[in-house]
Amino acid sequence: MADYKIKVRRFQPESGQGPYWEEFKVELEPSLSVLDSLLQVKDREDGSLSVRCSCRAAICGSCGMKINGQSGLGCKTQIGEAQELAEKMARATASGPRTREAGREIAGDDERAQPGAEEAAPIIIEPMGNMPVIKDLITDMESTHWTKIRRVTPWLLPHGEAPEREYIVEPESMIDITQSMACIQCGACVSSCLSMEADPDFIGPAALAKAYRFVGDPRDAEGVERLHDLAEDPHGIYDCTHCFSCVDACPKDVAPMDQIMRLRRKAGEAGIEDPNSGHSHELAFVKIIEKKGTLDESLLLQESFAPGIKGKLVPSRRAIKEMLGSIPTAIRGIKTGKMRSLPKLIPGIHHKLPGTAQDEVQAIYKHAEEHNEEFNLYIKGDEGELAEIEAEENLETAIAAPAGEEAPS
């Protein structure tokens, strides 16, 4: 048993008060969870402390919350680990002025342990982000999470009559989409999503992972339609800022961002153009590296908005707007010497790789375009880990076998 201090961001909607912080002392095994600590408070001290929970085993998805600023499940975060993280973060910023608490200023007491103080830093527990708070740690998932889930037409749209028996499909395709199926709709990814923080209309990681579950499903007949829908929505797949927050937040290894990238890949393969110029940006990038080996940023901007037409541009209205929008930045860049000269902004002047290096890059393009293999780590697993275990086992056997004695423990 160990003592912990948890600091909970509370909100009691019927009190007439705004949100406030409240600290509780709890006593439990370090291997027990942050949810267990909250339930202990609820059971022993304050039954009004509100948190959705049910399974306690990371399968029902009820107890999404932020712990020390990180989105996840209360039941899956061990209190001992949460304590270590709280202390680590307190230590890291110990030299700095603490003008803000847990990243935001809200009313209430603020007795965070000072560096060198004897008392350990409290574990900070907040409701999920990117969602309205209803009461304490309970958020309104309906208006955010579920509305977005429903946005992606979340049911199978098979073609024609079902077969007499099962659909015959590639075994790996089922494992592949089972990664998305493993989603328990806890909302941790939505809570952590940095794109949604800036653009609340972003469809978001959970819904897009759900969308991949259908796009990747060989039984679904509307994959291309779905991709059009998700790519052409300005808040769709090309609105993801690729920050990996959802990957780390997900308690079930769904890796929503990976699914979003695969939606992009499939949309690209289907030749879908999007209003965000996401696909043309991607193509431009790929083309520049093929041609130059390293990135020529100025060329990227132009190619992203007016792909493939050299000299004679018939850019879209958005392209013109974006190009014009970048002019002040470019002028500032030239002024400071960041962009060395005007020619730097004109495609074709960027340096190339030395010698035959560029030919080597192009050979790689040829090979990869021919095969275009998507190695799926989720399906294949890491053979190295397997080998490591086998090696250990062999070693143990080798030690044990010759003398016929027990291996030293």
Added chain:
Amino acid sequence: MSDQIKVAYWPGCVSRGFTPELHGSMAIVAEKLGIELVELDRANCCGAGVIAEHNQELADTLNARTFALAQETGLSMMNICSTCQGAQSECQQRLDADSSYRAHVNEALSGQGLKYEKDVNGFTNKNFLWLLVEDYGLDKLAAQVVRPLSGMRVGPFYGCYIVRPKERLGYGEHPDRDIYLEQVIVALGGEVVEYDGARKCCGFPVITMNRETSLKQAGTHVGDAIDAGADCLVTPCPLCHLNLDMQQPEAAKVVNRDLGLAVLHLPQLVGLALGAEPKELGMSKHIASTGWVEERLAAVPA
């Protein structure tokens, strides 16, 4: 010297493009620290996650080539860009996971006499930040400081690709990688500024796709750092630098407030503490004025 650090150095694209000051300042700092850089001038772009989104095998092969070039030198690899770190680690994870996939990818390199081999202990590719803390050492770094950044309030800004996903980025073995910037700031004599955005996204990846979302992110983080009393930000990622510094005036318009916060590349911050002058570190090439930082420093003679 036996403990002399020598690395195969991948500078990335942007340090030789829109942030030339990064490439220059790294060279200066390496010399001051006694780190020998063997530049991989034949290496190619990491793909920044964008090529992987187009054709995963292509990204994996391009980076396998870079790794193979590094392996030819017999040295560990160092990069100076969070995005390179993340994109390359992602490819390396796949390449290391499966020998038949690795063989397939190496097939494309065979014509060039190159081959990426999975080391027994794993091929090492570290951002300068990681190398500085894990291999060079904070104590040794602190001992090299000739101009402590006393009283300078620095906000760390990591860049997503170097902090997430933790599992892929070696946090199991090095759990403190997400507080190294803070540790470096302290070692250099500065003060850490705690603010909301340190490990958030600068918005750069969507600058061409959703300018508003992108600049709102950059503007918010810069604004938060200012509100928290920062004199400057420091970042190990030149792409973050583009959005936080080059786009700062545009970001200011989107978040509708005055900004104007210096954003330093990690080698620049280190260089200042080691006595290099702002000008030689290329700070005049920044968009957001570094004047305030220089004034602060002027009070501390090198």
Added chain:
Amino acid sequence: MPTHDVLVIGAGLAGQRAALAAAEQGVSVGIISKVHPVRSHSNAAQGGINAALNPGDSWESHAFDTIKGSDYLGDQDAIEIMTKEAPEEILHLEHLGVTFHRNEEGKLGTRAFGGASAARTYYVADITGQAIMHVLYEQLMKHSDSVARYEEWFCTALAIDEAGECCGVVTRNVADGSMELFQAKSVILACGGNGQVWKPTTNALICTGDGIAMAYRVGAKLMDMEMIQYHPTTLAGKGFLITEGARGEGAHLLNAKGERFMETYAPNKMELASRDVVSRAEQTEINEGRGFPDGTVALDITVVPKKRVHEALREIVLVGRDFAGVDITREPIHIKPGNHYTMGGVKTDVDGRTDIPGLYSAGETACVSVHGGNRLGANSLLDTLIFGRRSGVDAATRAKHTDASKPSPKVLEDEDAMIADINSREKGSGRRVSEIKLELGQTMDAKVAVFRDEAGINEAIEIVARLREEAKTAYIDDHGSVFNQDLLGAIELGYMLDNAECTCLAALERKESRGAQYRTDFPERNDEEWLKHIDLEKTDDGPEISYSEVTITQWQPEARTY
């Protein structure tokens, strides 16, 4: 007053399946759940779902395994229906989009499971229940125009009209605390089991026997309430479940001496004997001093090929890592028998009908009885789906031919008064609700678990009676309207006490050992006297016991060995 032809209470697999089936009949359907539907405990069914779908397998074989597993207490007519209809249900789910594991030909693949004579368990990694439930929820979203969802509404009582037929339900909208009387022609209780009556349990916090208690309170009969399954592989402490799929994939059970002790208890089926058999074997090893000091034995998954673990047992790798700090691919994990499943419940016929017209029940809340004395692994999902669907269809058919009967406002007033009473108790006036729950759970786990005897059961009965008195004055801290979980917890305590009382009485009554009921004072099965169901009905003097026959079609009871 919200009105539907068919109202389903509970939105796990049975409830969602019932709602979809009823809606297909063209009636108006509402589905009410105290949690969001995808939070329901069907999620926890990891291992799979049984069906005799492979060539060479037969429903008869599946039925026989089920009957033998039930220790001949299962009703064979119901088991025949379940096993005959299983293949079609699997295909239906596959067509809806469940991502079932495939074999190399791309066809549905199976794994082995306990108590089964063939590999007939279809699965999605080890998230089968979750995968099926989320697909059904996809269908509920698709059919939102024909099924109204009331998510996070808590039911406190059933409404019975003057003719004695069920005509609605009283609910509390959890979000704002408003009370609402729903009207319906048919009501289906699919509220899950009562695992929270025991501590520890593999069951979620929401599994408080609500449906069983609500039905019992309005006079519906309960059956087989003594039959409580202890799962052989649960983590010590919090009771988390390690799927039977692990043993299906070849994992061994070892005692502290490293012996594969199932050789003694079930030399043929070994670890894949029926759950009651394996749980008793483990408990015997532990009781006789061959367990580990923490009161456990070990499950050794390291003997399963790593690749297979990666493919088929991902979830328990996470469970081991996150909740026990053990890498199950590298070392054995300590486990013990733990409360898991309610075989008994509201007595129904094969169409889910209870003895109250208009009131149906399905899934773990119900007792058809297909599981009898012991449920086979991977039969629970099947039970929920087959009898969920059949209840939905029959409830819709009834609704089409029945005139609406308006529930009396009195039932709503009673519930308002009940809640006002709880709210009126002053802090410190009695015990905390949580204390009573804890004592209840520990008592049941000590006295009414794997091994039982008369003295222990009687002790439990006394304690439950005392707790029932204490519950009347137990106080809560939260008196608000919005998400008052404290209040709901107090109401749930009432449900749990009803469940506990019925289980104790039935366990005391059955003076033999059969399935999950093992009486150390009556260690043998006694077909002569006890091949019958124990039914319980509420009277003013407490539960009244009666018996009903076990339906036997073609399988006569035999000695049960594995």
